[in-house]
Amino acid sequence: MSSQPHGKPIPVPDEASRPFFEGMKDHQLVIMRCPSGHWRMPASRRCPVCWSLEFSWERASGRGKVYTFAIMHQVLHPGFIDEAPYNVTVVELDEGPRYQANLVGIANDRIQVGMPVVATYEDVGGDVTLLRFAPV
Numbered sequence: 001m002s003s004q005p006h007g008k009p010i011p012v013p014d015e016a017s018r019p020f021f022e023g024m025k026d027h028q029l030v031i032m033r034c035p036s037g038h039w040r041m042p043a044s045r046r047c048p049v050c051w052s053l054e055f056s057w058e059r060a061s062g063r064g065k066v067y068t069f070a071i072m073h074q075v076l077h078p079g080f081i082d083e084a085p086y087n088v089t090v091v092e093l094d095e096g097p098r099y100q101a102n103l104v105g106i107a108n109d110r111i112q113v114g115m116p117v118v119a120t121y122e123d124v125g126g127d128v129t130l131l132r133f134a135p136v
């Protein structure tokens with residue numbers, strides 16, 4: 001993790017995740033897929049379903065649904081003081097993988113498990129774009 005000018009931690013891509021973050025910069029959700037068609041996210045050496053070491057990076061739909069969520073009232077990092085309470089949402093992509101992100105464009109008390117969402121992208125500076133989700 002690194003820090004943005006306003007003090008929030010941001011991810012630092014490594015070799016394994018670099019294609020994902022390059023896709024983010026183009027506002028595309030690009031994730032790993034094994035030759036048998038299993039999607040994997042986050043990046044991992046082996047397919048969690050068939051253990052294949054082979055993969056390609058492919059564009060996913062960006063569509064999914066809320067699998068679960070939590071509302072964070074406690075500020076665990078000073079960069080989030082102005083945002084609490086904020087949501088941390090687990091989205092299940094239509095392709096299968098689950099990803100933890102913030103849901104934007106909706107009040108916390110309107111979030112519901114199962115609601116359809118779509119990927120959205122936040123350019124945060126420093127050549128980094130973060131994945132968020134928004135209601136469809």
Ligand SMILES: [Zn+2]
Pocket residue numbers: 034035036037038047048049050051052
């Ligand atoms: Zn597989």
